[in-house]
Amino acid sequence: MSATPLTAPARLLDALVDRVERATALDAPAEKVVASVRRMIRPGPLKDVLSGTPSAHPAHPPLTAVTVGLFTSASLLDLVRADPAAARRLTGAGLLAAVPTVLSGANDWLSTAQAERRVGLVHAAVNDVAVTLLAFGYLARRRGRHGRGAALGAAGVAALSVGGWLGGHLAFALGVGVDTTAFEHLPADWTDVAAADDVREGEPHPGWADGTALLLTRTGSDIVCLASRCTHRGGALHEGDIADGCVTCPLHGSRFRLTDGSVVTGPAVRPAPVLQVRVVDGRVQVRRDEVRALRTKPVGN
Numbered sequence: 001m002s003a004t005p006l007t008a009p010a011r012l013l014d015a016l017v018d019r020v021e022r023a024t025a026l027d028a029p030a031e032k033v034v035a036s037v038r039r040m041i042r043p044g045p046l047k048d049v050l051s052g053t054p055s056a057h058p059a060h061p062p063l064t065a066v067t068v069g070l071f072t073s074a075s076l077l078d079l080v081r082a083d084p085a086a087a088r089r090l091t092g093a094g095l096l097a098a099v100p101t102v103l104s105g106a107n108d109w110l111s112t113a114q115a116e117r118r119v120g121l122v123h124a125a126v127n128d129v130a131v132t133l134l135a136f137g138y139l140a141r142r143r144g145r146h147g148r149g150a151a152l153g154a155a156g157v158a159a160l161s162v163g164g165w166l167g168g169h170l171a172f173a174l175g176v177g178v179d180t181t182a183f184e185h186l187p188a189d190w191t192d193v194a195a196a197d198d199v200r201e202g203e204p205h206p207g208w209a210d211g212t213a214l215l216l217t218r219t220g221s222d223i224v225c226l227a228s229r230c231t232h233r234g235g236a237l238h239e240g241d242i243a244d245g246c247v248t249c250p251l252h253g254s255r256f257r258l259t260d261g262s263v264v265t266g267p268a269v270r271p272a273p274v275l276q277v278r279v280v281d282g283r284v285q286v287r288r289d290e291v292r293a294l295r296t297k298p299v300g301n
């Protein structure tokens with residue numbers, strides 16, 4: 001069977017991103033940018049919206065699709081030399097859409113570290129160059145210099161492609177934005193995890209099953225069990241605080257309802273997996289919800 005070779009641009013980008021991931025010289029400037037972004041985007045409703053908490057999925061990817069789609073459509077019109085006014089309006093709409101897109105990306109970037117943070121910094125820098133080119137192109141179009149506007153637009157879209165490739169690398173290779181529990185092994189069969197008397201109301205009790213960390217606690221007469229790994233960036237929920245029927249992640253403060261795992265406040269967007277619980281002879285036993293069983297099985301044809 002013959003292998004599918006990487007294309008030359010992909011090989012180049014792959015080699016470059018490997019260097020970026022290891023470029024510790026980027027850490028100091030990244031820290032400075034992080035400090036500025038943190039001052040701008042504080043925990044609260046705006047941060048949750050930028051994270052995508054109300055829609056249960058990260059906000060940045062769909063916003064990116066809208067923004068890139070508008071810019072690309074303008075360039076396609078330029079390519080076939082059709083309707084310069086429409087191309088100008090599409091570019092203007094793209095620049096407006098770029099504002100929440102950039103903010104949501106910057107917000108996601110705050111919760112990264114090391115290689116992810118370095119790649120994220122370069123991803124943002126390349127996209128900033130792209131948007132600047134597109135903004136100058138828009139100004140040229142408004143002055144009636146459509147050829148210059150189209151050329152700047154094409155250069156901007158080319159830069160966006162590189163930025164988009166890096167964004168894809170962040171999501172699909174480094175897992176930024178992915179529910180961190182997606183591939184966790186939760187027990188299919190009833191598994192003993194604790195003595196029922198050791199699980200107390202208002203206190204997180206750690207447990208282990210099939211090598212996966214769990215959070216156990218009591219709500220009234222019921223014992224509840226959640227996967228301990230925070231769906232946002234993997235914080236240990238069994239080290240979090242419990243209050244008002246919720247557990248708070250110690251890393252970035254997401255709150256999950258204990259009874260159903262739902263996200264009460266972000267930046268997490270996906271609920272915490274809840275396990276089924278029963279008590280037998282004073283021992284707590286748990287097993288996974290079968291509906292989510294695909295998490296633990298390879299997917300065949």
Ligand code: FES
Pocket residue numbers: 111230231232233234235249250251252253254266267268
């Ligand atoms: S890891 Fe970010 S809120 Fe839990």
